[in-house]
Amino acid sequence: MARQRVVELTLLLLAAFITVATVTISAVDERVAWSWGVVPYLTGLMVLWAVTHLALRRWASSSNGLLFPITALLQGLGFAFIVRIDPELANNHFAWSVAATCGFLLVLKGLDDLNWLQKARPYVGVVGALLLLAPGIIAAGPGTRGSSSTIDIGAVSIAPQQLGNLFLITFFAAWLSRYRSRNTAEHLGQVQPLDGDPSRFLPLVGGWLLISILVIFHSDMSLGFTTFIIFVSMWWIAAGRMRDLAVFLAAITGSLVVAAGSIAETKSIFAAWIDPWGNPELGNASIQSSFALAGGGLTGTGPGGGSADLIPGATDLFAFVPLAEELGFIGGAAVLLSYLLLVGVGLRLAVAARTEFDTILASGIAIFFGAQAWASIAAVVRFLPPTGLSLPFVALNGSLLVTCNIALALLLKVSEAAPNVSERTQLLPQISVQIPGDQ
Amino acid sequence: MTRRIAHVGVVFLVLYGLLFFRLEIIQVFNADTLRNHPQNTREITLVFDEPRGFIRTADGEVIAHTVAVSGRQGRLRQYPYGPLYSHVSGFISAENGGSGLERTQNDFLGGKDLGVRLQDNRDLFIDRSRTGQLELSIRHDIQLIARAAMAGQVGAAVVLDPATGSVLGLWSAPQFDPNHLSSHDLGAVTSDYEALSSDPNQPLLNRAEFQSYEIGSLFTIVTAATAIEEGLRDFAVPPVRSVAPREGSQAIVHDAGACGGDLRSLLLTDCSPGWATIGTTIGREKLSDISQRLGITAKSPIRLDGSPKGALEAGSLNSSASYAAVGEGLKVTPLQIAHLFATIANGGTRMQPHAVSRVLAYDGKVLKEFAPDPLRQALSKETAAELRQLLADNVTDGTARSLSIDGISVGGMVATQFPDKHSWAVAMTPVTLPGLVVAVLLEDDNFSDQQISEANVAAVTRRITEAILRLPSFKVGGS
Structure with missing residues (x-):
């Protein structure tokens, strides 16, 4: 339906306006090192949005019209703050945006039928696991020491873990939808925990193994955390057995205890998390971001008026801090709401989806966005220990941007395939009036 | 399945709700709290090269001002008197934040305060940089006296006007030259700052306000106040040489033999076992109550108006009444000691100590006047008068005889703290209606003999007091 595209265009114009306004206001501030060289990149970003919008009109005209404008707004805000902090980064951001849009278009045009993904699930699963574990395996190889999270190819450094997560989401969705009929309460009734096909434990064992490898051998807690949240939520949606969940959580806790005991640096990181003021070396980023957030207050210092130069990692891991400092609590809350909206729309699409595979896939992607953004912001406000997770769409993290755009394309594909999309994905439930005798 | 998707949705709603509240809290x-955190130097760092008002003393000497220079920044902060006011004005630096008034009064100096930014009606429409200028209660001549008397010493001296709480002089040694830290030569600033902050003598530390020392026998004046308020002023302690508060703990001993008697003779002979006996008679509750009222064990030690809170922990009384009565283990800052004796001098009313008296506009108009700020009536007028009499007797006949000045009555105390190698002296004058309180703390690493240390600290204190009284422009009892 073209109605979704009209909604999309309107909201897209609004997102463009907010982006341009933020860039302009910060450019006026005398403390910001402004360069006119940013303007072509800003224009380029808008062109990419226009291309995406036209592609959606052509290849997925009835897909949901809310998703893309939300992500565009987040990407635009991210761009505005990245060039405000360092105009030199504009071309880096743009290059990754082009790559992300290419990935988006490729999935949108190239993937005719989502069922193909379901059929190719063994390959998808293997590729996903490899991508997820690759950087850790390479880092553990001879000649290198410590855990590295990126692979350097020439001048480009790639962090494929999140793409691996996306592949695994697809794989889990295919697996869970196939095994669902044999393993869920709906299909089996309330039976004894060990009744039914023992293969129903396979997904749980697989998920536990994967997360344990990440946490124990790669000591990558943050990646383990997102994978865990995604997996548990998807499994709960598909299977929903309380006892199995309890056993799984106990197993994960065991792995965590092993991991916490084996990593020596965990202790000092934890100490710096609990009391950053007492550990100014390790806790510097936390201290600086708390001060910056407090400096912003309710309404913020205004774009360009903040202290982003003092925050380590203000364009990537702490991308939320300059945003909430300069736009204030109001702006920070708006960004939080954007992510929540993204999750909400994604889950509604999951409810409305055509097949069980589509449902589980869409909820997995929605949870992926939600968990990644939540963990990133939670670390910034010292709700979680420092995670090393970037803010999706906002942060200058090219691999994540590409992954998120591909995920977005998949979500749009799901909504395209769903029947009656325009009615079922509205924000407010529609009140339907049944007229007696009218059948 | 739809129901379980709703579960996940609700979980995310709750998770994001938690983030929302956490963000709101921060x-x-x-x-x-976070903006005034002692480690938070970003506000002052961000305004480093912006227009900034000057700071001048009560008698008109400019101690910090911003001058135009050629170069990229165009402005440079200068401190004409160099180290003399280093712990008053503090410094402002491009990378190392700031300290002192530069930091605590940043809103006025940099024009962030609304009253400063909008100095006349046109300012609502024209965006121009307005700054505020500070006028201090500190006097240049008194500051010079403090420097001369404290020459070669490590420690702090605080001169207070007890009636208003105005700080007339504030000295902490060693000092630093703030000009070196506000320079535009960032490499030199960094090496200077590192040298200063790694110096074991801590020249960057304002000892008067931010360093706690054991109070020693100065605390007995608080015990005396408690005894008077409890009606024990005629209580005679039988002669005693040592008191052991607990089995196995160190006894409180008076080296010169057995002592005792009423409050006056206890104070005049510095009879610690006698005070310990009184402490056990009164009980720790009462002592703790009065210390709380006088602000020496308050939650946050008293600071100059606007100083950041939380960098120092509050001192606490010893858990045993007899130890508590002689101040064992209680730590206070020199400013707190000056404040305590100023309270006694001021008839028991505590006045908030402040160094800034006025904020001026660009044309000299007064934008804000800091009136004397009474905190509370901590002691009754009668008790305060009796304590002043005890302190005066202590100077004429007691342990503080070296504080006496010809032709004017002085009250005061001298104390040394042997294990920590520091000594205290406080003087107030004239005793009937004191217009001047001088508190001095000396750190002495070569501390060997109590008598020499006491004579030394008393001499410094007497020199400061006497020189101030001789100033032609200083009128005792209201300046």
Whole structure:
């Protein structure tokens, strides 16, 4: 339906306006090192949005019209703050945006039928696991020491873990939808925990193994955390057995205890998390971001008026801090709401989806966005220990941007395939009036 | 399945709700605490090269001002008197934040305060940089006297006007030259700052306000106040040489033999076992109550108006009444000691100590006047008068005889703290209606003999007091 595209265009114009306004206001501030060289990149970003919008009109005209404008707004805000902090980064951001849009278009045009993904699930699963574990395996190889999270190819450094997560989401969705009929309460009734096909434990064992490898051998807690949240939520949606969940959580806790005991640096990181003021070396980023957030207050210092130069990692891991400092609590809350909206729309699409595979896939992607953004912001406000997770769409993290755009394309594909999309994905439930005798 | 998708949705709603409240706590509810956090130097760092008002003393000497220079920044902060006011004005630096008034009064100096930014009606429409200028209660001549008397010593001296709480002089040694830290030569600034902050003598530390020392026998004046308020002024302690508060703990001993008697003779002979006996008679509750009222064990030690809170922990009384009565283990800052004796001098009313008296506009108009700020009536007028009499007797006949000045009555105390190698002296004058309180703390690493240390600290204190009284422009009892 073209109605979704009209909604999309309107909201897209609004997102463009907010982006341009933020860039302009910060450019006026005398403390910001402004360069006119940013303007072509800003224009380029808008062109990419226009291309995406036209592609959606052509290849997925009835897909949901809310998703893309939300992500565009987040990407635009991210761009505005990245060039405000360092105009030199504009071309880096743009290059990754082009790559992300290419990935988006490729999935949108190239993937005719989502069922193909379901059929190719063994390959998808293997590729996903490899991508997820690759950087850790390479880092553990001879000649290198410590855990590295990126692979350097020439001048480009790639962090494929999140793409691996996306592949695994697809794989889990295919697996869970196939095994669902044999393993869920709906299909089996309330039976004894060990009744039914023992293969129903396979997904749980697989998920536990994967997360344990990440946490124990790669000591990558943050990646383990997102994978865990995604997996548990998807499994709960598909299977929903309380006892199995309890056993799984106990197993994960065991792995965590092993991991916490084996990593020596965990202790000092934890100490710096609990009391950053007492550990100014390790806790510097936390201290600086708390001060910056407090400096912003309710309404913020205004774009360009903040202290982003003092925050380590203000364009990537702490991308939320300059945003909430300069736009204030109001702006920070708006960004939080954007992510929540993204999750909400994604889950509604999951409810409305055509097949069980589509449902589980869409909820997995929605949870992926939600968990990644939540963990990133939670670390910034010292709700979680420092995670090393970037803010999706906002942060200058090219691999994540590409992954998120591909995920977005998949979500749009799901909504395209769903029947009656325009009615079922509205924000407010529609009140339907049944007229007696009218059948 | 739809129901379980709703579960996940609700979980995310709750998770994001938690983030929302956490963000609100940081950005709205706790924002002021974080902005005034001692480690938070970003506000002053951000305004380093912006227009900034000058700071001048009560008698008109400019101690910090911003001058135009050629170069990229165009402005440079200068301190004409160099180290003389280093712990008053503090410094402002491009990378190392700031300290002192530069930091605590940043809103006025940099024009962030609304009253400063909008100095006349046109300012509502024209965006121009307005700054505020500070006028201090500190006097240049008194500051010079403090420097001369404290020459070669490590320690702090605080001169207070007890009636208003105005700080007339504030000295902490060693000092530093703030000009070196506000320079535009960032490499030199960094090496200077590192040298200063790694110096074991801590020249960057304002000892008067931010360093606690054991109070020693100065605390017995608080015990005396408690005894008077409890009606024990005629209580005679039988002669005693040592008191052991607990089985196995160190006894409180008077080296010169057995002592005792009423409050006056206890004070005049510095009879610690006698005070310990009184402490056990009164009980720790009462002592703790009065110390709380006088602000020496308050939650946050008293600071100059606007100084950041939380960098120092509050001192606490010893858990045993007899130890508590002689101040064992209680730590206070020199400013707190000056404040304590100023309270006694001021008839028991505590006045908030402040160094800034006025904020001036660009044309000299007064934008804000800091009136004397009474905190509370900590002691009754009668008790305060009796304590002053005890202190005066202590100077004429007691342990503080070296504080006496010809032709004017002085009250005071001298104390040394042997294990910590520091000594205290406080003087107030004239005793009937004191207009001047001088508190001095000396650190002495070569501390060997109590008598020499006491004579030394008393001499410094007497020199400061006497020189101030001789100033032609200083009128005792209201300046």
